[in-house]
Amino acid sequence: MLLVEDDRELAGLLAEMLDGEGYETDQAHDGQRGLHLGLTGHYAVMILDRRLPVMDGLGLLSGLRRKAVTTRVLMLSALGEVSDRVAGLDAGADDYLVKPFEMDEMLARVRALCRRDLDGADCLPLGEAALDLVRREVILERGRRVTLSGREFELLRTLAQRPKVIHPRSSLQTEVFADTNGESIVDTYVYYLRRKLGRGVVRTVHGLGYQLGAV
Template sequence: MVSTMQGASSSSPTGHRVLLVEDDSELVESLSLALRDEGYAVDVALDGQRGLHLGLTRPYDVLVIDRRLPTLDGLDLLKRLRSKAVRTRALFLTALGTVHDKIDGLDAGADDYLVKPFDLDELSARLRALCRRAQEASELLRIGDGHLDLARREAVLADGTRVPLSTREFELLRELAARPTVVHTRSTLRRSVFGEASAPSIVDTYVYYLRAKVGRSAVRTVRGLGYRLGTL
């Protein structure tokens, strides 16, 4: 069904996460091995329902989806993800190769369409292109299994729930998410987010507001030092 992939490319996007939704166990095994050799982190779903669950609850850089899947067809799977504001780049990998099939796939929200049998090197090149496009157009900051949508100024929880933020709530969360491993002192956050004139307690006040909206785990208190990013 596929040809042998050459050695991993030096331009491989190491660390990008791929969700492979495919029910052919032999193809899953060969693709997973090849993609991991190229530096991708690969999750596998053997049916559409599992693919939907993973797509809604975990962040990915690219989705690779078969059209014909058990429990939930690939087209319906992608349509449901798009209806829940999941904008992850998606490639259909399928034996359905007519022009009409491709149009249906693209209309469902796919970014690319590759027909079986295919060449693994071509699939690799297409995935690299999708990862580049996603990175260039990235408007998200990951926060655990959720993220901060910079364009819409919303926090998106791990279950897909979108939470609108006020201007200062958004700026505070963005400051923490931009440097997720740093412990931010109250004075630093006050200067960068609220301005020197603000009362010293304003940082604590807005941390309280954020936690009330998106959960206590979103901001971690580092006793005696300040705050750092948590998880959504």
């Protein structure tokens, strides 16, 4: 998570609650720092206050969207008029929560934004997780993401596109590793995927090949 909130006491409280729910939270206390982190980091969800020093939340959000950052954004604000909410959503926010709010509601909204990624058209299901085809990452529970190398991504995508098929090592070598010699390269990258995502991500069907497992 990226949390951009200038009220340091509130930011600490929110970060503590998010961390308690299993999220990893980076903090920024002004819009400029928030923009820098938003452009250089990889986050499941960003929580942005609307009134920020240096650059306000709308400017920050517009800057992210102009740079094609598609991360889900929950905007927080004491400005609760319909026109204020419309302005936030039109700037690119996915949800808008008016202060003061109940912490349980904020956490529920964060969970809902994380689920949108799991249900997205640009994702392939991996059991309870998903493969983000745009960012080439695996989205795990609570929005945690695992970055894959190019070859890891291509191998996992090939398995996920036909999850019920048992893929012989020879066909995987041809489809994913055509520029290399030897089927052992398939075993190497299966090992890499298991090291990052757990042994269950790829199932070995002895004598036949590999099949998508579950993360």
